[in-house]
Amino acid sequence: MAKILVTPRSITSQGHSALSALTNAGYEIILATPGQQPSENELIERLPGCVGMLAGVEKISARALAAATELQVISRNGVGIDGIDLAAAESRGIRVCRAEGSNARGVAELAIGLLLSLARAIPSGDRAIKSDQWERRQGIELEGKTLGIVGCGRIGRLVCEFALALDMRVLAYDVVPDSTYAPSDRFSFVSLDHLFENADAITLHCPASVEDEALLDCAALSKLKHGVFLINTARPNLIDIDALISKLDNAEVRAAAVDVFEIEPPIGDRLAKHPRVIATPHIGGFTHESIDRAVQMAVDNLLETLCPVVQ
Numbered sequence: 001m002a003k004i005l006v007t008p009r010s011i012t013s014q015g016h017s018a019l020s021a022l023t024n025a026g027y028e029i030i031l032a033t034p035g036q037q038p039s040e041n042e043l044i045e046r047l048p049g050c051v052g053m054l055a056g057v058e059k060i061s062a063r064a065l066a067a068a069t070e071l072q073v074i075s076r077n078g079v080g081i082d083g084i085d086l087a088a089a090e091s092r093g094i095r096v097c098r099a100e101g102s103n104a105r106g107v108a109e110l111a112i113g114l115l116l117s118l119a120r121a122i123p124s125g126d127r128a129i130k131s132d133q134w135e136r137r138q139g140i141e142l143e144g145k146t147l148g149i150v151g152c153g154r155i156g157r158l159v160c161e162f163a164l165a166l167d168m169r170v171l172a173y174d175v176v177p178d179s180t181y182a183p184s185d186r187f188s189f190v191s192l193d194h195l196f197e198n199a200d201a202i203t204l205h206c207p208a209s210v211e212d213e214a215l216l217d218c219a220a221l222s223k224l225k226h227g228v229f230l231i232n233t234a235r236p237n238l239i240d241i242d243a244l245i246s247k248l249d250n251a252e253v254r255a256a257a258v259d260v261f262e263i264e265p266p267i268g269d270r271l272a273k274h275p276r277v278i279a280t281p282h283i284g285g286f287t288h289e290s291i292d293r294a295v296q297m298a299v300d301n302l303l304e305t306l307c308p309v310v311q
């Protein structure tokens with residue numbers, strides 16, 4: 001029976017309703033160790049004999065792909081494909097597809113939740129009360145403040161709508177700005193430098209760059225407004241983490257919220273533990289609704305590429 005490896009850490013049993021379409025089409029589901037990202041060794045062990053892979057955010061290296069001699073398609077149950085060695089996949093004729101837009105609402109709602117949490121110091125207020133402290137940190141209101149959105153795609157546009165509904169101004173930067181997108185006279189596409197210099201809060205919604213240079217390196221972080229808020233629900237390597245920590249130490253960056261880490265879980269991670277940082281465990285797309293949409297789309301994409309074994 002042709003096999004499909006299912007690795008997303010959000011799928012902890014074969015009982016997910018969308019997966020039954022794979023068994024109904026005649027495929028055997030091989031479930032990787034539940035709840036975590038599979039290692040390269042686990043992929044090398046499980047990929048041989050698989051024609052398809054329903055993949056999460058794990059690294060899929062050229063070495064793992066070399067073991068996947070029958071693999072025809074890697075279907076992401078999400079958006080980011082920065083973990084996949086795309087050149088190796090292409091050279092082996094393996095198609096890579098994404099569940100585009102499936103988790104945009106989940107991430108956009110989290111980004112706005114984090115923005116409000118930063119502006120009103122909600123997590124630290126809760127922590128203080130739980131340890132019998134009465135710590136009233138004076139917050140700021142978002143009305144009239146400027147949100148900088150880097151990457152104005154599916155997630156960035158939803159964040160933009162929410163920010164406009166909060167009466168914010170929005171400056172957006174995108175490598176391919178869509179000139180037809182003009183949701184309000186409080187919105188404009190600008191250069192990256194203009195965004196860096198003028199935003200009161202910045203939220204990242206672009207893919208990780210293929211080159212290793214961080215988008216927010218030390219020089220870029222030095223251009224930001226003093227006391228800016230920074231939100232990263234995109235990918236960790238978009239920011240030079242050491243440079244960010246020193247900007248947080250001297251409050252040049254007033255506070256940051258981070259959902260994504262180089263190593264997950266980020267045990268002992270200096271950024272996650274920083275007192276000016278709100279850290280969440282990569283939950284941007286981890287809602288019931290987003291996961292259902294993402295798995296359904298990923299299964300549909302898989303079956304579209306592979307011919308069903310049984311009709």
Ligand SMILES: NC(=O)C1=CN([C@@H]2O[C@H](COP(=O)(O)OP(=O)(O)OC[C@H]3O[C@@H](n4cnc5c(N)ncnc54)[C@H](O)[C@@H]3O)[C@@H](O)[C@H]2O)C=CC1
Pocket residue numbers: 078079080081100101103104107150151152153154155156173174175176205206207208209233234235259260282283284285286
């Ligand atoms: N925390 C989480 O759970 C999740 C995180 N993500 C991350 O969010 C990213 C964005 O997702 P979507 O909005 O769905 O993708 P999308 O493909 O709809 O939009 C990405 C946008 O970024 C633009 N872009 C590409 N490179 C850029 C750069 N260097 N600078 C500025 N803009 C650039 C593209 O032109 C596009 O408009 C994903 O690549 C992924 O890394 C996505 C889903 C869940």
Ligand SMILES: O=C(O)C(=O)COP(=O)(O)O
Pocket residue numbers: 008009010056057077078079080081103282285286
């Ligand atoms: O879709 C993406 O790019 C994500 O980062 C989602 O990650 P997850 O599949 O929830 O572990």
